[in-house]
Amino acid sequence: MVTGTKPYRDYNSYLRNLFQCRVHKISLDAGLTCPNRDGTLGTSGCIYCNPRGSGTGAYSKGLSIQDQIRDAKSYLAARYKAKKFLAYFQSFTNTYAPLEKLRQIYSEALSDPDVVGLSIGTRPDCVPNAVLDYLQSLSQRYLIWLEYGLQSAHDATLRRIHRGHNVTQFVDAVERTRARNLPVCVHVILGLPEETLDQMIATAKFLSRLDIQGVKIHVLYVVRGTALERLYREGHYRCLTREEYVEACAAFLAHLPSHVIVQRVTGDPHPKELVAPSWTLEKQKNLQALLAHMDRKGLFQGKFCTLPQATSFPLPV
Template sequence: MMIKRRYSDYNTYLRSLFGQRVQKITVDTGLGCPNRDGTIARGGCIYCNAKGSGSGLFSQGLSISQQIENGRKAMIRRYKASLFLVYFQSYTNTYTSCANMKKMYDQALSVPGMVGMAIGTRPDCVDPEKLDLIASYTKDYLVWVEYGLQSIHNSTLERINRGHDFACFERAVTMTRERGVKVCAHVILGLPGEDRSMMLETARALGRLKIDGVKIHLLYVVKGTALETMWTRREYQCLEQQEYVETVCDFIELLPESVIIQRITGDPHPEELAAPAWAMERNETFKMIQDTFEIRGSYQGKRFDEKS
């Protein structure tokens, strides 16, 4: 039985645009991050693993073309898919020259059935020239830029060693949307030092910015990170599953209906996860969120107030 969703989900959004399911193919470009190489800070964000939330496929010798072809064959075999969207995920996919960006994007979009791309990056790694290049693809493709924000609170951004402030994110959003490119903000719930009221302030701020999309992530502890050290020393405590579920529902209720909810929980690699164990129960967490909306009789935008 199909679950009726109480929010604007990504698959439904893509189907409304293209008339059928669109499968995302994730690629690893092998690019770095200025927050890890010492350009901005050292060590990266406290929760970031060595692969930058990516697959590590590029370092294994797989080119962008090979990754896409492998992903395309898998999607055709599993879903009989014919339309695809490429997602430049790991690390910072504008942290290179415009010439190299164009080469990467052209290579990916030349694949048969490719209808668009999503580019994961940092708000401090874009400029007018790079955004002009990205915007040049919008006449033929669906184009999203996904900015890692995590929180609107500068005290939190400093605590997690993010390397930029909220004002930087706001500037990047303005420049991107001025060029007709859609913007998705990545947010993490359960960051050190944040209570629920602070997390919901982030939701309100994104609502006021009229952001196009949001990815909501659970902060889970990855082995070998600075966060794991904090967790081991009991300086950080993970959210409980029910607490996370309630906060996600609160968060979505505060966003306008127009915001596309692209993700509502994390997706850790089993071999890398230190805590919480329930982070592996992705389907259960998803169902709990749906059930909570049903019990509340609630939905996305129920508590959105443009003036708040």
């Protein structure tokens, strides 16, 4: 059973234990793109993705990586008392560029003395071995996480949301990343079109059989200007209610191995972009609803996981 104040292994506690201080992520926009956007895959992007690629849009405003870090540091230090930072390359696909370009942007982020590592959001079909080799070399001095967008363990769902890769490609990326001892965080979305609760739980069971170190759990919400908005307005997609999401998220966690670090259990929609559901804006209320549900049902991370539980974090320090 997971111990501590939450019924799952939370990310903030992991970072505090690792660095002995408050560590906060800084979301960065490096001005990269995505093969699901630039025509490489012959698609126009995932059905839910906003024009900024789920990022800040800072690059289009002329802000360099150093500018973005400097601005965020002062705010996060004042609000959260953060002393160290992880540079989170969030917008679009952050290994989708020539290696020299990646060296440049990663080095720029790591040049800040308060940045202790990188979290790199990317796709499992965009991680060539040369890039992984370079990140492995960085991991000798910094904490380096690869964050892979899987979203669902069902190929039919991935096709439905125009994801542009399949589950086999994801497994291959995880295996090549772990062969270099780089920790992997997997992004999943609950409430994808036509997925049932059993299918969402099946994704958790699938991940429990893989060598992963973290997950981010998102709820699907409708963003203005996306293909999903059109489906929603035409009546072809129904959003989860808060109660349905809480049930699904709790069940997902209960089938996830207890050693996996849970980096997120809610989303952060932009208020001006959100179409539905409005309850996703109430982050603290959603978190409290999840904790209350898990307490009431006696649920905790790993409760229904039948595989052996790891006893320590297999991560570089």
